[in-house]
Amino acid sequence: MSKLGKYLIFLSKLFTNPEKFRVYWALTMQECKDIGINSMLIVTIVASFLGAVTCVQTAANMDNPFVPKYIISLIVRDSTILELGPTITCVVLAGKIGSNIASQLGTMRISEQIDALEVMGINSSSYLILPKMIASMVTFPMLVTLACFLGIYGGYLAGWLTGSVTQQEYIYGLQFAFKPSYVIFAIIKSVVFGFLVASIAAFQGFYTKGGAYEVGKASTAAVTNSCIAILIADYLLAQLLVG
Template sequence: MSRLGKYLIFLGKLFTNREKFRVYFALVFDEAVQIGIGSLLIVAIVSFFLGAVTCVQTAANLDNPFVPHYIISLIVRDSTILEFAPTITGIVLAGKVGSNIAGELGTMRITEQIDALEVMGINSTSYLVLPKIVAAILVFPMLVTLAAFLSIWGGYLAGWMTGAISPQEYIQGIQFEFKAFNVPFALIKAVVFAFLIVSISAYQGYFTSGGALEVGKASTAAVTNSCIAVLIADYLLAQLLITT
């Protein structure tokens, strides 16, 4: 059987013979706290400086006196909402959350904890993986929203402190010809990326075999495959929702 087929069967088991809904409430909450709170710092730092760098570099390249300064913040706004906030956040979380999930499930597999759940009659796939996916789908859009805000704010501070653009011009650029669909588009990306990152990482960890070395390899494969999936999904979503 191909790896894709095995992955699809793995996803199908998430919804078969699952536990009662009340069993998942505490699990989803714990996973949401672990994914969300645990990722706040890295997302905040990356987003803030990404917006600052985008503002400074855009200002340095727009040296034409006929180009209004508010174009700088317009570029920061659109690039942040459409691409940087969802995609870069997704890649960062693929490295942090994805490796953690693959390592956790891989360790449970080689220590036979997953086998123990199966012996007890529990669908280990649904019990261990479904709460992680649900929590990520709930938390990722919040992190992307925070990333977009901090990135635009970082550009504002960088432009003001370097004198590249005045605060009034920056605000004007943010408001100029704003397309409201860009926000739900970014949130759609966040949901899709969350599902891909968690499901692929869980798949890699769940089917780990061997010892500690294989757990490390599974974590590496989870990050690599998740990043590739995020970039492919990024292109497909842009093609489907933006250019059509």
């Protein structure tokens, strides 16, 4: 059977013979803390500097005096909301969250903790993985929203401190021809990316065989496959929702 077929069967097992709701609630809240709160620092750093670099580079390439300065912030706004915020942030999270999920489940598999859960009659895939998927699909949109705000604010600070654009021009550019649908598009992308990262990483870790070396390989494969899946989904969603 192909890996895609195994992956689809793996997803179907998540919703068979589930545990009680209160069990998932406690586990999901813990995963939200581990995935969301513990990722805020890296998201803050990456998003702020991405916005600042975008503003500086855009200003450096706008030598035409007939082009108004507020176009700089318009470009920062649209590129941050449409691409830099959701896609780059989720690629970074794929490295942090994806490797963590894969290594955690891989270690549990080779140490036979997953086998012990199955002997006890617990649906191990649903018990271990479903809370991680739900938490990722909930916290990724929050982190992407934070990243978009910080990216735009980072561009504001960079433009103001370097003198590339005034504060009034930057704020005017943010408001000029704004499309609220872009924000909805970014949220949809972040939910899909959160699902892909959590499910692919869990799949790689859950079926790990061998020892510590194989856990490392599973973690690497989880990050690589998640990034590829994010980029493919990014194109498909852009073509479907924007194109």
